[in-house]
Amino acid sequence: MNKKWFWLLMVVLGVVIFVGGPLFVQYTHWPQGTTGHGDWLSFWGSYLGVIPSGLIAYFVVKIQIDAERHNEHLKRNEDLYIQDLREIHELINEIRLTIVMMTTVFEDLKNDIGDAEYFAKTYIAISEKNKHQLRYNEYFNNALETLPKGSSSSMVNEIKDMIKSLERLEVNTEFYLNKIKKGENNKNHDTEYKEYFINDFRMLGIKYEMVARLIKKEISKYYIVNEHI
Missing domain, CATH: 1.10.287 (Helix Hairpins)
Incomplete structure (x- = not known):
């Protein structure tokens, strides 16, 4: 029936x-x-x-x-979301440290005081301590996969763009140093990769600032801030 x-x-x-x-x-x-x-x-x-x-x-x-029950479910999801955002923020903080430590080297390269080889070797030495060099992208990708579907699309897209900038810089430094190791580099390569490094590092800095601002903005949505305090 x-x-x-x-x-x-x-x-x-x-x-x-x-x-x-x-x-x-x-x-x-x-x-x-x-x-x-x-x-x-x-x-x-x-x-x-x-x-x-x-x-x-x-x-x-x-x-x-x-x-x-519905409110408890929402609260639990919000707590998990904030936790995920904080983990991503910790990851990009390592990029901030790399950017800070590389700023002088970057300025020297841009002003023709330093060369591409010194920039690449310095970047590799610093980034290895902060889990960078291609493997680092896996940390970001895994973190993004845990975010819910309702996450800020602009924030997620900016993080993905930052990952691409990081990847380009990593690939170019690795590829350039391999050429040096094999004795295949020349003056034209040095000039070419110098431009790559300048553009990649500048874009990484821009994307980092954007992502850091968006993550803080997203986290602030879940806190009640008393402006008079």
Whole structure:
């Protein structure tokens, strides 16, 4: 039997028993020889009055419990989301340290004081301590996969762009140093990779600033800040 029809039948049966029964007793003078059962009808009237009151109380409590569960679920998801954002923020903080330590080397390269080889070797030496060099992209990708679908699209896109900038810088430094190691570099290569390094490092810095700002903005959505404090 269809579930819908089953419950409809149960409702009809309940009405017949709990409403029709008392009325039958009252107005048919059953058992035979009686003149009615006012007390019986009064009892059933009181009894039936309890049923809707009980149902109302049940549904009120159920709605409150469901609302509390929903709020707890939202709070738990928010806590996990903030935790994920903080983990990503810790990851990009390592990039910040690399940028800070590489700034002088970058300025020297840009102003023709340093050369491409010194920049590449210095970057590799610094980034190795901070889990960079291609492997580092896996940390970001894994962190992004844990973010819920409702995450800020602009933040996620900027993080992906920053990863691409980081990857370009890593690939170019590795590739350039391999050429030097194999003795395949020349003056043209030095000039070419110098431009790569300048553009890659500058873009990485821009993307880092954007991502850091967006992550802080996203986290701040879940805190109530009193501006008068």
